Amino acid sequence: MMRAFHMLVARDTRLAIRVGGGAGMAVFFFLTVVSIVPLGIGPNLKLLASIAPGMLWVALLLSALLTLDRLFQADYEDGSLDLLMTGALPLEFVAAAKAFSHWLTTGLPLVVAAPLLGLLLNLDTEDFGPLVLAMLVGTPALSFLGGIGAALTVSIRRGGLLASLLVIPFYIPVLIFGVGAAGGGGVSAVPGAGGQSLLLLGAVSLVSLVLGPVASAAALRANLR
Amino acid sequence: MMRAFHMLVARDTRLAIRVGGGAGMAVFFFLTVVSIVPLGIGPNLKLLASIAPGMLWVALLLSALLTLDRLFQADYEDGSLDLLMTGALPLEFVAAAKAFSHWLTTGLPLVVAAPLLGLLLNLDTEDFGPLVLAMLVGTPALSFLGGIGAALTVSIRRGGLLASLLVIPFYIPVLIFGVGAAGGGGVSAVPGAGGQSLLLLGAVSLVSLVLGPVASAAALRANLR
Amino acid sequence: MSYESKRHFPGDARLIAENLACIRGGRVVFEGLDFGVAGGEALIVTGRNGAGKSSLLRQIAGLVDIAEGRIALEGGDTELTLPEQTHYVGHLDALKAAMSVRETALFWSGYLGGGGIDDALERLDLGDLVDLPVAYLSAGQRRRLALARLLLAPRPVWLLDEPTVALDRASVARLVVLMEAHLADGGIIVAATHQDLGLGGARSLVLGAPQGGFADLHQDASA
Amino acid sequence: MSYESKRHFPGDARLIAENLACIRGGRVVFEGLDFGVAGGEALIVTGRNGAGKSSLLRQIAGLVDIAEGRIALEGGDTELTLPEQTHYVGHLDALKAAMSVRETALFWSGYLGGGGIDDALERLDLGDLVDLPVAYLSAGQRRRLALARLLLAPRPVWLLDEPTVALDRASVARLVVLMEAHLADGGIIVAATHQDLGLGGARSLVLGAPQGGFADLHQDASA
Amino acid sequence: MTAMSDLTASQRLQAFANPARFMALSDRLLPACAVVTCLLLAAGLYLSLFVSPADYQQGETVRIMYIHVPSAWLAMFGYMVMAGASAVALVFRHPLADIAAKSAAPIGAAFTFLALVTGSLWGRPMWGTWWVWDARLTSMLILFFLYLGYMALWATIEEPVRAGRAAAVLALVGSINVPIIHYSVVWWNTLHQPASVFRIDGPAIASSMLMPLGVMALGFTLFFVTLLLVRMRAEIFRRRVRVLRLARTER
């Protein structure tokens, strides 16, 4: 069963790299969002730095949304999902495997890209550490919660918009704690809030690691039969 | 031939509304995207107002990217594109029709919803005019340029990644001029800069109206044969 | 424009292929192919999997590049390109799950510049399904809807790629009747199939294995 | 685990359906269906388009809800659910254009817990195509790759929905050989098809038009 | 709902399109509910508009509260109803629960919207702006999104059984998330000192205000129930029509 899990992760990752353009699309969108912000608020560096973590997280959320709809839909449309369901691997694990490889191809690249973007937003270099850490802890939640939306809309062609709508509310805690953990409390940040929110972020992530696959599997079953 | 064009626009619009939720869904989507921004960067109303135009444009960009990749692909995967090509309507017009109906279901709704969203982001009411105008002028460009990327991605064998990397750069000018025209110049706005970038935005839009369909058609031919 | 009006095609039209070659994925599928099909004639293309049947049909429909040689409809409508005079029914159904049977028919009839849809749907026994969303159709019902396109707008050349797939016996018989009617109208049919349609007086073209092709390819690669 | 090892299935296994009913899109497709297929037996399901053949197969594979009644594999592996003991080959190929034939086979063999792939590919005559991307395959070649899944991991119950679609005569013959081998191993086959496979000693199930359901409905509407 | 199992498929389909017992019951219940609702709302409005005093610092605008607060409460109540019904629908596969959940959503959404509108109408004089990103406002807005998402899902998957189950899953996941979301928003809001000058939970409510508030709340609740019944009946009729239309399409 572990083998099936690995095979699935490997396959999805390979497909995402070859076909989806997932990673590339996400990173580029990420870059765009971040480079748009200075246009909006003008070149006030102090201001930029203070909202940088927030902007990065918002960008992260948005670019995660971009790649969601293909998570299950491609497999649904070509019949692969039917066969994946008749396999020995429980559907929950199928969902988990897909969410995981989604994280590998979107969340991870963004974490790696984050410091570079921090530079663009003139983030202090000592803030990079917390930022990257926060993203590392938080991004899995985006993929695993996102899977729920993707699974719910699997039978809908062009479900992308709807899927994002459904998951955005679920992303909000991740966003809030993520920003907090990245030390983006803005001017009024309570001292020590960063560490606390990192814990909370971790908690949310852990919950999503369980909740995501279970709910996704239920949603898939609802849609397939 | 005009009839074929109309039929196609009508069909795509109807499909977008049915499977993608269409206008209502789009507005709702922008609403959610916009409302996660304050959660990211904090509830500072002045700050929010200053980046409002940028965020609205980014939201639009996101929704365009979320819906565009399926613009030709759905038709390609189920074979409709083959038949559309054997019709009497030149492929350029097919592409134009699809881009247009895409604009109807994503660009237009945002233009309509913009003021409401501006309200949430605490935009001054006198800024609404320029914002809406800018969006009215700029949004078509997103659909028509986006069509190129969609056409390139249509037969995802290897080109997928490359194509998605290609779309966003196309969008950058639209975003820059769009934000500028929406009076989002922030503190540093040169007086009169808004009007100037509105003109530029219009120019970009006009170019894209021609360039988009032609390039899309070429890309489609390259992909299909 | 009424549906019956344009039914009769010029009998002297003739679909010809000269020294036709097809290259897909860098490999020669077939080459040096010659054939001619006159109005009122059907050409049944057979051959093992991968022989190039679909490729040939798609070439005629202008959906696959012609590596070499030419295809033309002599005596056809000079205003229109060949693809505009052909109906192509391929492996894919070109159906939208979210549209109803009626909407689908109406769209294609409008897009292809045809007339009413009821007669076409009736003749493929879809009359009772008009209000169903396509998502609810079974494989054969989908196939019949795809075939209904042939009748929505009159076009001289029919290109049928394994048209009988998923059809039950009754529907196959119905299809054969339609094909014979089309031929009687002076239409041209090129059909690729693995099972015998029992179509009266059809000529046959057998595509062989694309072995030879590789050699040549290597030659002109080295050249 | 080697490929040959688990080839022989318990002969006393028996796939049964009792008082089975299927509802799709709010309509009764069939109800009160009973049948039993013993190990080594094949059940050929026929019926007009829309009769419910695919729905029945998908119910057995656990892909469509069982509105009523039950399906079970008596004497099967008690550790596994019925779907886990079935191979389902449906209208959709479940192939990825971007993966090569080999990659596809390797993935499914690994995912389904099977062994080597070469033998399976050979037996479906895909040997020369292993390195082609699936995007390059013709309809029949795709179909054969989909069918190769049957051999990648041994499972007692084969559910084949119009397996011969797009196959040339040689491939059909090859498929029949495989099916007979499976039966000889004590396997069970349920196949929906419109064309006669000429399979030795197969039982047949004919699905009729789904009248029953609607009469009642009209009554309750008037009531 | 256990009886469902020993019906034939077509009978079950019938039951699905026509839950006779519920129709009979709701038929008798509905008028009563409607009447009581009207009485309560009338009384509540009278009390709140004429009897209760104007607030010394907020003036007449305080009267918005009598609409605002009950609708805010019902907004949350509605989601609980929806989630509960969804749970029943998912576990027992009972069509009525399905229908109840679907029908509750728009009503809850409407009350949420009402709370938002009245709230921001109230905020205008109080805070001098239509909207602030105050914790409670924000979480209310998100609740609104959850409602809309749920409704959108129903709207886009057009086969009732599928849509029902998918939506039920969404509602349940949502009910797990709602507290998390709410908490996170509050936490976020305390991190930034709120931009609003005026604290929502400001004035300790005087008893002279409590009475009309209670009546209004009760009236709103019954109003909710009435609407729910009406919508459920409408939904059932709609499904009956749909099934018949589909039935007619087969020979």
Ligand code: HEM
């Ligand atoms: C869009 C804006 C607003 C929203 C979404 C909103 C939301 C809510 C919610 C959800 C409640 C119920 C709280 C509970 O019972 O736990 C509530 C209660 C209340 N709101 Fe608002 N509110 C808004 C604006 C306002 C404004 C501007 C005021 C006063 C100036 C106000 C005053 C109150 C009061 C007095 C209560 C009842 C006391 C209490 O429950 O604490 N609200 N509001």
Ligand SMILES: Nc1ncnc2c1ncn2[C@@H]1O[C@H](COP(=O)(O)OP(=O)(O)OP(=O)(O)O)[C@@H](O)[C@H]1O
């Ligand atoms: N996804 C679906 N949703 C709702 N109804 C469906 C769905 N698929 C099929 N149906 C209906 O169920 C009935 C049986 O469909 P099914 O595909 O089982 O028929 P079939 O015997 O396989 O036909 P064919 O020979 O054409 O494949 C048909 O009347 C069809 O309209």
Ligand SMILES: Nc1ncnc2c1ncn2[C@@H]1O[C@H](COP(=O)(O)OP(=O)(O)OP(=O)(O)O)[C@@H](O)[C@H]1O
């Ligand atoms: N899209 C494609 N790209 C590259 N090569 C292709 C493509 N489609 C088919 N081929 C190759 O061209 C050859 C002919 O394919 P084609 O589909 O025409 O065969 P066919 O005669 O239709 O076979 P079948 O009976 O299976 O439909 C095959 O060898 C196949 O590998």
Ligand SMILES: [Mg+2]
């Ligand atoms: Mg073919």
Ligand SMILES: [Mg+2]
């Ligand atoms: Mg079928």
